[in-house]
Amino acid sequence: MSEPPRDDHPTGGETRKAAERRIRNRALTIGISVTPFGLSFGAVSVEAHLSVIQVCLLSLALFSGASQFALVSVIGAGGSYFSAVGTALLLGVRNGLYGARINALLRPTGWRRFVMADVTIDESTAMAVSEAPAGHAARAFWSTALTVYVLWNLATIIGALVGNAFGSPATTGLDVAGPAAFIALLAPRLTTMRMRTVALASGVIALVTVPLVPVGAPILIGGLTAVALLLVFDR
Amino acid sequence: MKLWLAVLIASAGCALLKFAGFVVPARLLESAAARRTLEALPVTLLSALIAVSVFATGNHLMLDSRAAGLAVALILVAIRAPFLVVVVAACATAAGVHAL
Numbered sequence: 001m002s003e004p005p006r007d008d009h010p011t012g013g014e015t016r017k018a019a020e021r022r023i024r025n026r027a028l029t030i031g032i033s034v035t036p037f038g039l040s041f042g043a044v045s046v047e048a049h050l051s052v053i054q055v056c057l058l059s060l061a062l063f064s065g066a067s068q069f070a071l072v073s074v075i076g077a078g079g080s081y082f083s084a085v086g087t088a089l090l091l092g093v094r095n096g097l098y099g100a101r102i103n104a105l106l107r108p109t110g111w112r113r114f115v116m117a118d119v120t121i122d123e124s125t126a127m128a129v130s131e132a133p134a135g136h137a138a139r140a141f142w143s144t145a146l147t148v149y150v151l152w153n154l155a156t157i158i159g160a161l162v163g164n165a166f167g168s169p170a171t172t173g174l175d176v177a178g179p180a181a182f183i184a185l186l187a188p189r190l191t192t193m194r195m196r197t198v199a200l201a202s203g204v205i206a207l208v209t210v211p212l213v214p215v216g217a218p219i220l221i222g223g224l225t226a227v228a229l230l231l232v233f234d235r
Numbered sequence: 236m237k238l239w240l241a242v243l244i245a246s247a248g249c250a251l252l253k254f255a256g257f258v259v260p261a262r263l264l265e266s267a268a269a270r271r272t273l274e275a276l277p278v279t280l281l282s283a284l285i286a287v288s289v290f291a292t293g294n295h296l297m298l299d300s301r302a303a304g305l306a307v308a309l310i311l312v313a314i315r316a317p318f319l320v321v322v323v324a325a326c327a328t329a330a331g332v333h334a335l
Contacts, residue, residue: 026318033322054242061246064253071245081241085248092249094280099256101277104264108257117254122284129277173330176304179285180325183305187312189278202279203286210291218291222283227275231268 014134023131023140026185030123031147033177034065035155036169041068042159048076052160059156063149064121067091070215090216094223098125105129105137119145122182130185194233202226304329 038059045055050072058068067088074084099120105128108116124145131140169175190196206222213221264273289301308325316324 022318029319029322033326050238050242054238057242058246062249064249067245067249071241075238075241081237085241085245088245089248089252092252094284095249096252096255097276097280099253100259100264101256101273103257103259104270104273113257114254117257118250120253120256122281125277126281170300171330171333173300173304173326173328173333176289176301176308176325176329177322179289179301179305180308180322181318182281182285183308184312184318184321186278186281195275195278198275199278199282202282206283206286207290207296210287210296211294215293218287219280219283222286223276223280226279226282227272230275230279231272234271 019131019134019136020139023127023136023143026127026181027140027143027147030127030144030181031151033174033181034123034148035151036172036174037065037069038152038155039159040169041065041072042156042161043163044069044076044159045072046160046163048072050075052157055160056153056157059153061118062088062092063118063152064092064095065152066122066216087215090214090220093216093220094122095120097220097223098122101125102128102141105132106141116141116145119149121145121148122178123148126182126185130188133188194230198226198230198233201229300329300332303332 041059042055045058046052050058055072058071062068062071070091071084071088074087075081099117102116102120102125103113106116124141127144128137128141131137186199190199202222202225204222205225206218209218209221263269285305289305290296290298304325307328308321311321311324
């Protein structure tokens with residue numbers, strides 16, 4: 001099913017119960033931290049004149065926060081539908097790249113591939129990758145995917161129906177909840193100077209391209225260039 | 236009508252992009268370089284995502300309260316603070332700096 005455990009994981013020797021509890025708590029923390037964004041998404045979408053059904057369909061079917069926000073923000077700002085959809089798709093490309101890794105890690109078959117693909121997003125991938133060395137990738141992936149899916153959709157419909165009563169994520173500092181969680185989850189993979197350098201390079205390259213290319217592209221350019229650098233260094 | 240089309244195309248397109256990763260032929264991923272690439276990709280993509288979501292808004296680079304939150308997260312991760320503490324402290328710091 002999943003890759004065998006490796007010895008280099010700092011949590012070696014922990015009980016199964018402890019691992020299960022850690023994964024459940026982390027999944028819940030991540031799920032709760034995306035909820036204000038779901039509320040905000042629902043509210044912003046209705047302001048952009050999407051119907052409640054359209055808003056809910058986006059969270060149920062598209063299910064990728066960055067792409068969803070990009071779509072409704074461009075439409076709400078009076079941009080063309082073409083650029084709205086284009087930006088959403090560009091932001092969605094990285095999910096496909098995550099998918100290749102998740103597929104290699106968890107090897108789903110049959111209908112499970114479709115379900116798994118639809119919930120392959122930043123959060124579920126980060127958790128799976130973080131727990132892979134300890135052999136808990138599948139549990140981490142599904143716990144996070146289902147928690148985020150349920151809470152994201154609940155928050156979306158509440159936001160769409162009653163508006164966002166919680167204020168913007170910036171005033172509550174929740175705009176760094178995602179980055180902080182991802183740093184904590186990546187930490188076990190960033191123990192070598194080589195990987196730290198590559199991760200830093202990825203961030204710097206992405207930022208350099210921010211003013212130059214469409215929204216969504218910097219993350220892909222940073223991530224892909226950094227991997228190319230890694231392969232060159234390893235030669 | 237056009238709005239429906241945009242919603243449906245974006246949803247179908249993003250779902251297809253997600254599925255694309257699951258249908259990469261296994262033989263393409265057999266080489267050592269391909270495996271290393273695949274293992275490193277989520278790490279580099281998430282690193283780029285962290286950088287962009289902290290230091291950028293749209294097409295503009297920004298240095299604001301989010302950077303303070305990130306700094307606190309980095310310090311807490313370095314001293315192996317629990318996950319929940321890292322996330323809550325980063326948010327509290329960013330909110331505090333934002334309120335100044």
